[in-house]
Amino acid sequence: MIEIRELYKYYGNFRALGPLDITIEKGEVVGLLGLNGSGKTTTLRILACDLMPTSGVVKVDGLDIVADPRAVRARVGYLPDNPPLYPEMTVAEYLAFAARLRGVATGDVKPAVEYALKHTRLRKRRDSVVGTLSHGFKQRLGIAQAIVHRPSVVVLDEPITGLDPVQIVEMRKLVRSLGGDHTVILSSHNLPEISETCDRILVITDGMVSASGTEAELSRSLLGQIRVEVTVRTPGADPNRLDGVLGDLPGVITVAATRPAEPGSDIVTRLVNATEDVRGRLVEALVGAGFEVLCLTRSRHELERVFLQLAEAGGEQLSEETDG
Amino acid sequence: MTKAFLIAGRELGAYRRSWLGPAVIAAALLLDGILFYGWVLTEKLLSAEALAQFFYIASGPMMGAAILLSMRLVAEERQTGTITLLNTAPVTEFEMVLGKFLALLTVLAVMTLLSGYMPALLLVRGKVSLAHVVTGYAGLFLLGSTVASIGLFASSLTRSQIIAAILALVIFLPLLAVWVIARFVDPPLNQFLSGLALHHENYRPFMDGVLEFHRVVYYLVVTAFFLLAATKTLEARRWR
Incomplete structure (x- = not known):
């Protein structure tokens, strides 16, 4: 469990962070979302005890990072944006070194290395020299060193930076698999990525949490609506009735036509704005009216709108606009 | 302490697998x-x-090797970002500094041992005592470790190895040349300044096979001072 209270970090007279208050429960996968320079990395570095706060309280499993940094470091695994790898070592040598450095007993080093290799699917690369690995494998090895001592908290700074699409999918699976056993906190400025990987999103703007929640909660609370994209086939049903069926649903505000997501003369796609999550009722109504539902997704542009407004206008302003 | 040995072991591996360690040792021995x-x-x-005379000439390559081998110790880790691994592990800054220093001492010890054939020739063919050889090597090693501690401190100040080497020289050269200034000032200041000299006043007794306790203490104190300074520099970095 992570508790951050009234945290401030100044670099000279520049306030990089604060006031910051965050609580993360055990086993959660939480994403810090923010633009470059918003304070994500500073937050993560403080959590990993790489940097000390100017003021405030940060506790990991009840241990204060200033009063007991060694004990905290033994409980935290950290992957910085640039994985800290020694190029001359082999993968297994490096992980054994990281394990021993983090306090794993000599007899337990081998199983610890196996655990990290297995979770990051690096077993076939155990004898490879680190300097010869591709960027994706280096990133995996960075995560392996962060979990080799089985920490209760795993801190990952931009874990998908520079990965290709296949590697991103693998990395997402890997991070999700860490949740439960470990409390995971990661940062990214990649919006779809963080929303697909994390249980909860904390939007960091100007060193403060400007919004918090799941993607649905954020869009509902900040935009006052949820946007859903639905694609249907219309055999046996009257295509002209589609907008009526959707518009009659309780909670639906607007229905707008958009370019069909799939080819086909009988396939149509609509964007539905609603005050709440209407997806269950929507499917029921469409099927009842004889439409064949091909695809139903949250609009990808929805959280992007939230994020951009938070980042550019500031959370408070947006909240006021929404409330008003 | 275990962590310091662990860090020392990794550093030694890095010296072994890179060209720098063997190249510097080879160049120093060639010059010797x-x-x-x-x-x-x-x-x-x-x-x-x-x-x-041998211990006199061997001191130059020893000091040069200590500066060249120490400049990368912390600067390289900061440059490549690997220092984050050490910073976020349950390791104190002193263990980090000590580990790196022990690794460098080991390399310097290997270099010192490899030069042993030269005094061995004198020991076998001439009339010198083993105590003279041991005392001379003790002085040479103390001098090397002191310069290494200066280099390590300089390396903790920057992420550039070149700047680290320059900073080390900026600290090292005045300590080396302070005996010259001592010649031009009146007592008791001249005694104080010559007592600070890294090489001349403090090293010559070892060259001649004379073991003086306060000379040993001088080298140990200067070494401890710069190791402590490196430790505090790394500690302060977390709070900047």
Whole structure:
């Protein structure tokens, strides 16, 4: 469990962070979302005890990072944006070194290395020299060193930076698999990525949490609506009735036509704005009216709108606009 | 302490697998050998004088090697970002500094041992005592470790190895040359300044086979000072 209270970090007279208050429960996968320079990395570095706060309280499993940094470091695994790898070592040598450095007993080093290799699917690369690995494998090895001592908290700074699409999918699976056993906190400025990987999103703007929640909660609370994209086939049903069926649903505000997501003369796609999550009722109504539902997704542009407004206008302003 | 040995082990591996360690050792030994055969053995000297001359000429490559090998110790880790692994592990800054220092001492010890054939020649063919050889090597090693601690401190100040080497020279050269200034000032300041000299006043007794306790203390104190300074520099970085 992570508790951050009234945290401030100044670099000279520049306030990089604060006031910051965050609580993360055990086993959660939480994403810090923010633009470059918003304070994500500073937050993560403080959590990993790489940097000390100017003021405030940060506790990991009840241990204060200033009063007991060694004990905290033994409980935290950290992957910085640039994985800290020694190029001359082999993968297994490096992980054994990281394990021993983090306090794993000599007899337990081998199983610890196996655990990290297995979770990051690096077993076939155990004898490879680190300097010869591709960027994706280096990133995996960075995560392996962060979990080799089985920490209760795993801190990952931009874990998908520079990965290709296949590697991103693998990395997402890997991070999700860490949740439960470990409390995971990661940062990214990649919006779809963080929303697909994390249980909860904390939007960091100007060193403060400007919004918090799941993607649905954020869009509902900040935009006052949820946007859903639905694609249907219309055999046996009257295509002209589609907008009526959707518009009659309780909670639906607007229905707008958009370019069909799939080819086909009988396939149509609509964007539905609603005050709440209407997806269950929507499917029921469409099927009842004889439409064949091909695809139903949250609009990808929805959280992007939230994020951009938070980042550019500031959370408070947006909240006021929404409330008003 | 275990963590310091662990860090030292990794550093030694890095020296072994890179060109820098072997290259610096080879260059220092080559220079030692050339000076020994070209200068010491060509002059008509008593064996003890020749041995003292050997320790004199060996001190130059030793100091040079200590600076060249120490400049990367922390600067390289900061440059490549690997220092984050150490910073976020349950390791104190002192263990980090000590580990790196122990690794460098090991490399310097290997270099010192490899130069042993030269005094061995004098020991076998001339009339010198083993105590003279041991005392001379003790002085040489103390001098090397002191310069290494200066280099390590300089390396903790920057992420550039070149700047680290320059900073080390900026600290090292005045300490080396302070005995010259001592010649031009009046007592008791001249005694104080010559007592600070890294090489001249403090090293010569070792060259001559004379073991003086306060000379040993001088080198140990200067070494401890710079190791502590490196430790505090790394600690302060977390709070900047």
